[in-house]
Amino acid sequence: MEILKNKTTLQNYIERQKEMGKKIGFAPTMGALHEGHMSLYKAAKAENDLVISSIFVNPTQFNNVSDLAKYPRTLDFDIKQLEASGNVDALYIPEIKDIYPKQTESKQYNFDGIELEMEGKFRPGHFDGVATVIEELFKQVRPDQAYFGEKDFQQLAIIKKLVEKLHLPIKIHGVAIYRNNxxxxxxxxxxxLSSHQKKEATLLYETLVKVNEWFRIITIPEINSRVEEIFHHASGMELEYFTIADEETLKETDFFYKDKSYRAFLVVNVGDVRLIDNMHLD
Structure with a gap:
């Protein structure tokens, strides 16, 4: 696995690969890699000649300085994981000046309103930060296909909209959420999270499974009430929001229409760690 530590080295590498006609798959990350990330590279390897990873902790998508400071940085371990996977050909580790050559600030985007739903309400400016770094990485890496996890489903929708708006020749793939046992x-x-907190946090998944069982059997207000009740009685957990939304528009719904697809979204604070999860409702 080649390690590319600046924009110039990356661009020279990409140019050589493009000259050889290589089809490039790409999955950007902020590091602290786990099996969920590895599943992205496995999917990319099956569909491309070359797979590229990147690690860059993007400051403009954090809403507070303390969250940015606490974000885990495990570069040496991440490199070992990527090498051991056998699915990644090159790792790009840009410096801040490679992504933000002038000022470390976000561009302003219009994503037809999907950026204003859910996370957009609770984390103003977050998706501008995400889109700014993804746009720049796409321009530098020039992938044919890019891979993102469905755990951050709204982010995935934003990136698809970014590619559409900028007319970028990149196919975006959503990869299923990777869960522990x-x-x-x-x-x-x-x-x-502590070991105890990780066990307690499985309540998020258990709740989403119940929501999927309740789907179309009881009303959405009844589902909302039951979810609030579950977390009201869960010690050490605080429900930030729960919503059922149209998968296309991400707008919250209070009624099920047969021709629409829906997804349940859940955000819970466990101690000082903010956990997000979601599930397609079928």
């Missing part, structure tokens, strides 16, 4: 969706932030 208890159902907890793997996340870099999970590493900050």
């Amino acid at each position: 208890g159902g907890l969706a793997l996340s870099s932030r999970n590493e900050r």
Whole structure:
């Protein structure tokens, strides 16, 4: 696995690969890698000649300085994981100046309103930060296909909309949520949970499974009430929000229409760790 430590080295590498006609798959990350990330590279390897990873902790998508400071940084371990996977050909580790050559600030985007739903309400400016770094990485890496986990489903929708708006020749793939044996969706932030908290946090998945069982059997207000009741009685957990939304528009719904697809979204604070999860309702 080649390690590319700046924009110039990356671009020279990409140019050589493009000259050889290589089809490039790409999955950007902020590091603190886990099996969920590895599943992205496995999917990419099956469909491309070359797979590229990147690690860059993007400051503009954090809403507070303390969350940025607490974000786990495990570069040496991440490199070993990527090498051991056998699915990654090159790792790009840009410096801040490679992504933000002038000022470390986000561009402003219009994603037709999907950026204003759910996470957009609770984390203003977050998706501008995400889109800014993804746009720049796409321009530098020039992938044919890019892979993102469905755990961050709204982010996936934003990136699809970004590619559409900018007319980028990149196919975006959503990869299924990777869960541990208890159902907890793997996340870099999970590493900050204690063993006890990780066990307790499986309640998120258990709740989503129940929501899927209740789907179309009881009303959405009844489902909302039951979810609130579950977390009201869960010690050490605080429900930030729960919503059932149209998968296309991400708008919250209070009624099921047969021709629409829906997904349940759940955000819970466990101690000082914010966990997000979601599930397609079928």
